[in-house]
Amino acid sequence: MEYAVETFSLTKIFPDWWGREKVCAVDDLNLQVRYNEVFGLLGPNGSGKTTTIKLLLNLLYPTNGKALVLGGDSTEPQISARIGFMPEESYLYRYLNARETLDFYGRLFGLPTKVRKMRIEALLDMVGLKAVANRPVGTFSKGMARRIGLAQALINDPDLLILDEPTTGLDPIGTRQIKDLILELAKRGKTVLLCSHLLADVEDVCDRIAILYGGRIQSEGRVRELLQQTHKTQITAGPLSKNAVEKIKQIVEHEDSDCVVTSPMDKLETFFIKTVASAREQAQPTSGVVSDGTYISDFLTAEHAEKSRRAEILDKLVSTSISPQTPPETPATEKPTPVETYEQEPDEQLLEELTQKPEPPKPKPVVKPQPVESEVARQKQNKKSILDELMDPSAPQNQPTDQADKSPTGGDSNA
Amino acid sequence: MRSIWAVATNTIRQALRMKVAFIFTILLLVLLPVMAFSMPGDGTVKGRLQTFVSYGLSLTSLLLCLLTIVVSVYSLTNDIKQKQIFTVLTKPVHRFQLLLGKLLGVILLDVLLLVLFSAIIYTITIYTPKLLNAGEEELVSLDNEFFTARASLTPPKIDVTQEVLETYNKLKENGQLLPGSSKEDDIYILTLRKELEKRAVPVGRELLWQFQNVKPLDPNQSLFIRFKYDVSVSPPDLNVYGRWVVGDDRQIRYGTEMKTPVYTFDRKDFIRTFHEIEVPADAVAEDNYLAVGFFNPPLNNTVVIFPTEGGLEVLYKADSFTVNFIKAVLLILLRLIFLACLGILAASFLSFPVAILFCLMIFLTATISGFVLESFDALSKGLSGLYSYTVRPVVLLLPQFDKFNPTKFLVPARLLSWPLLAKVAGLMVCVKAVVLLLLALLIFTYREMAKIII
Incomplete structure (x- = not known):
């Protein structure tokens, strides 16, 4: 039971109609995913990522070899009860609404009614679909359906989460949220196996990656190790005078090395999120009559209002014990102020959350964006309880959470 | 069991929300009352009731049969085609549980609709005489010949083989047989003649x-x-x-x-x-x-x-008429259960249009099974060995809907006995439907859900 996922010479050959071997999608694959790590399966289109996942889940049967998931066969109910799977597209029953969808999947796990109801509400909250919970899923946009897809994968508080292209179809904010969520779950002791060809996503969240090509692993290892340029050094500092820069250059030259001085650039993702957030803030005074009126903007607004409760909800979903007290009310509801302020309050907070990340330009080798973690941690200090209600009470995975809570973080003051 | 139930309720929801069941329901809700008052039969109240019960039940049965086929096939093939099955089978749900859930859902839907429509037919039937102000004499005749369940005894068939043989031998001795005709033909003619004698x-x-x-x-x-x-x-x-x-x-x-x-x-x-x-x-x-x-x-x-x-x-x-009516409705339900199993089987390895076609073909064949069996028997006299070991078992595996038609009992107010009902249940559901279901389970268990055929 050393590995959460382990494959032994896993091979899948698709025959053609006549039974002749046609396509070798997975070729002698030996994959090991350790417990409590985020593992990324990368590769160009048609490299066998999705096939591997389908083999792990017994949606396809291997031509050769064997796959162990959580130490057993994924068809065994006690194993599959601990797996959460989000397929490459959200395959949902179009006639069910969001709440019924989650209820259906919850019932497949045989979750007791009370637990099910609680988890459904918390998950809807988390993915920001509470406002549209009674709309048929068939009318959802791709991104919204994706969120439901994610929620259904989390309904059983899985130990192993298998995500196939988790961020396709999501806007940058949704992408950021999913990435945050993956990191958060990993911190709580979950194992995540994700496959993607969006390298930025993988780079941000994964501990280890394997690059597939032609159904074989071409390269495998820790992201940090694979990407680190050991022959270079990056120094990040606040604004410096020309004089100081010159001095540094001299020192570097003294060390017999070259040096280029530039101002760090924001990532486009960061810029996008910043722009959307500030645009939204400007729209606030007219929020009574939302001018653009498109559904998506409503959706985003509703969602960011929930954002401040994200960690709280996560607490509810993933752990059960830490603090039994009832979750503190959100700042939004505490204030008896008119609607405008209601919306503004979380908005500022969101802005804060969103913008602080990029401020300290990320040093290249750092894999996990620090501010993200610190942000979640900060939120949790206020409301860590809801998430705790749901999780396994005895699980040691709560420890990291505690640590994260206590760790002093500088991210807050930046904004 | 909980997951079977979850799948079953989801299937019912699907049928209701995708408006398949809805259309059939509306159709019947409109047609049944219209039929009740637009078909005078032979002019008497009894004739009118007989026509209504006969057409009403036949129509309900036909539409529900079609609905069962459509829903059972659609529900499974759609899950596979739209790939919802990926998210269902990766949950702690065995494949057989998924199939049984679908089956249960379809059967529950059938029960629901069947109860609704038979209640409508029953109520209309019971109240028609009052509405039409039937006379005293007519009411008595209705009570005796329609609102009842009569057992029927027919005289046992007399075995004439021995007598025929004796006659044949006698004729042969006396040289009175027609020249050129075979023994079989002679015996056949003599048998018909003797049997007629017994009834004359x-x-x-x-x-x-x-x-x-x-x-x-x-x-x-x-x-x-x-x-x-x-x-x-x-x-x-x-x-x-x-x-x-x-x-x-x-x-x-x-x-x-x-x-x-x-x-x-x-x-x-x-x-x-x-x-x-x-x-x-x-x-x-x-x-x-x-x-x-x-x-x-x-x-x-x-x-x-x-x-x-x-x-x-x-x-x-x-x-009583009521009990007989309930039994007749049960007979329809048995038919629907069989068709649900058939639909599930077809959907376990065929795509939607092919599966529908397959089921309809079997359904139609079963509806005229008497004719089919007779024609097969007649056509394949020359190749009896080949026929009786290949085609015939397959044909016999088909249910015989025409033989156990509920209206055949209700119209002449004939008793549909429990033993007969049990026999149909045993044969059509416990044997034939179960065979289909087991076959479906077998295919479905070994089928690769995400299979790509190039």
């Missing part, structure tokens, strides 16, 4: 039928002799005279004390149509014995023949 009554002669196990529900009620005359020479007014004696003939024969009455009827009846003689049920002897005698008076001047089909039957009330 020459002038001045009588014919006696003896029935055991006559068990009327209530001795104060009537039993009915239902008969049809055939004649060798049609009388000028197409009517036949006859004296009927009904009762325990052993009392007369052995001169014992009369315990039960013996009734005599002198009648004049139209030929080649069904007639019923009402006889008080106390004519039946204590040991459930009843004899029926027919005397062909010289007045007729023709041989009277009772045809094989419905020539003579003893009918008596054995159950």
Whole structure:
């Protein structure tokens, strides 16, 4: 039971109609995913990522070899009860609404009614679909359906989460949220196996990656190790005078090395999120009559209002014990102020959350964006309880959470 | 079990929300009342009711059969095509649980709709006589001939093989056989002739039928002799005279004390149509014995023949109309269960259009199974070995919907007995449907859900 996922010479050959071997999608694959790590399966289109996942889940049967998931066969109910799977597209029953969808999947796990109801509400909250919970899923946009897809994968508080292209179809904010969520779950002791060809996503969240090509692993290892340029050094500092820069250059030259001085650039993702957030803030005074009126903007607004409760909800979903007290009310509801302020309050907070990340330009080798973690941690200090209600009470995975809570973080003051 | 139930409720929801069931329901809700008041039948209240019950139940049965096929096939093939099955099977759900869930869902939907529609048909049937202000006489006739469930006893077929053989040998000895005809043909003709003899009554002669196990529900009620005359020479007014004696003939024969009455009827009846003689049920002897005698008076001047089909039957009330109606509805339900299993089987390895076609073909074949079996038998006389070991078992695996048609029982107010119902249930559901379901489970378990065919 050393590995959460382990494959032994896993091979899948698709025959053609006549039974002749046609396509070798997975070729002698030996994959090991350790417990409590985020593992990324990368590769160009048609490299066998999705096939591997389908083999792990017994949606396809291997031509050769064997796959162990959580130490057993994924068809065994006690194993599959601990797996959460989000397929490459959200395959949902179009006639069910969001709440019924989650209820259906919850019932497949045989979750007791009370637990099910609680988890459904918390998950809807988390993915920001509470406002549209009674709309048929068939009318959802791709991104919204994706969120439901994610929620259904989390309904059983899985130990192993298998995500196939988790961020396709999501806007940058949704992408950021999913990435945050993956990191958060990993911190709580979950194992995540994700496959993607969006390298930025993988780079941000994964501990280890394997690059597939032609159904074989071409390269495998820790992201940090694979990407680190050991022959270079990056120094990040606040604004410096020309004089100081010159001095540094001299020192570097003294060390017999070259040096280029530039101002760090924001990532486009960061810029996008910043722009959307500030645009939204400007729209606030007219929020009574939302001018653009498109559904998506409503959706985003509703969602960011929930954002401040994200960690709280996560607490509810993933752990059960830490603090039994009832979750503190959100700042939004505490204030008896008119609607405008209601919306503004979380908005500022969101802005804060969103913008602080990029401020300290990320040093290249750092894999996990620090501010993200610190942000979640900060939120949790206020409301860590809801998430705790749901999780396994005895699980040691709560420890990291505690640590994260206590760790002093500088991210807050930046904004 | 919980996951089976979850799948089942989801299937029902699917059928209802995708409006498949909705369309069928609306169709029936509109058609049934319209039918009730637009089909006068033969003009009498009884005729109207018979027509309504017959058409109403047949239509309900047909539409529900189609619905069952569509829903069971659609539900599974759609899950596979739209890949929702990926998210379902990766949950702690066994494949057999998914199939059973789908099946349960379809059957529950059927039960729901069947109860609804049969309740409508039943209510309309019960209230029609009141609405039409049927007369006293008509009400009595309805009670006796429609709102009842009558058991039917037919005279046992007499085995004539021995007699035929003797006759044949005699003819052969005397050299009276037709030259050039084979033994089989001769025997066949002789058998027909002998059987006809047993059912024919020459002038001045009588014919006696003896029935055991006559068990009327209530001795104060009537039993009915239902008969049809055939004649060798049609009388000028197409009517036949006859004296009927009904009762325990052993009392007369052995001169014992009369315990039960013996009734005599002198009648004049139209030929080649069904007639019923009402006889008080106390004519039946204590040991459930009843004899029926027919005397062909010289007045007729023709041989009277009772045809094989419905020539003579003893009918008596054995159950109420309500119970019989419920049994008839159960018969429809059995049919639907079979079709649901068939749909699941087809969907387990075929795509939607092909599966639908496959099911409809089987459904139609089952609806005319009598004809199909007969034609196969007739067509394949030459290749009997090949046929009886290949095609015939497959054909026999089909259910026989036409043989157990519920209207065949309700229209003539015939008792649909529990043993018969149990037999149909055993054969159609416990054997045939289960075989289909097991086959479906087998295929589905070994099928690769995400299979890509290049």
